[in-house]
Amino acid sequence: MLMIERVLGSRLEPAFHERIHRLEHSGGVDVVTVSTVDMPRRRLRLVSARGEDLAIALPRDQKLFDGAVLLLDEDRAIVVRAEVERWLSFQPRSIAEGVELGYHAGNLHWRVRFAGERLLVALEGPIEGYYARIDALPGVASIPRMVVTGEMAA
Known part of the structure; x- marks a missing residue:
């Protein structure tokens, strides 16, 4: 060592x-x-x-x-x-979706950034865990999402 x-x-x-x-x-x-x-x-x-x-x-x-x-x-x-940072990018379709998503992201203590109207959540573990949490929340489960890398998240 x-x-x-x-x-x-x-x-x-x-x-x-x-x-x-x-x-x-x-x-x-x-x-x-x-x-x-x-x-x-x-x-x-x-x-x-x-x-x-x-x-x-x-x-x-x-x-x-x-x-x-x-x-x-x-x-x-x-x-x-x-390491290149990966982010889960959400694009809420309404103010209500955005508020609910923001509430849950804060409640889950996720590290977030904002890029225009998108909410970016830093992936600090397996993505399956993030999907499982979001999919269990009826108000935000259908919000469009995709994984982006550090350069694309700006």
Whole structure:
């Protein structure tokens, strides 16, 4: 297990960019994908794309972010990649549907965003659980919905 106790910086910083670029060409860059739910955490265990077991314990003044460099030496680098966030997008057909959907989303403590007249619910677990909750609510079960990724949810 590799212990990570600090973020070295961003892969975009001039001090790291050239070295990481060189390591990419030789296959020396490993990536650890972090979910949006885990990104704010300071202590967590993860496994990188190449199977490296990581124990991360960051000080209070640091946090993970997309492109964070966790390890950099002559032969390899480990860089954080933020998982693409998925959203369940609802398009209420009336104000009444929208109010009822908003009420239930709040009652269920779902993390939401608004995009025009759409309500977006962050998917932080299996989608089947979200569908089961919505389908059990007669007033909102028939509201049109679809899954979108972070870029499409804007």
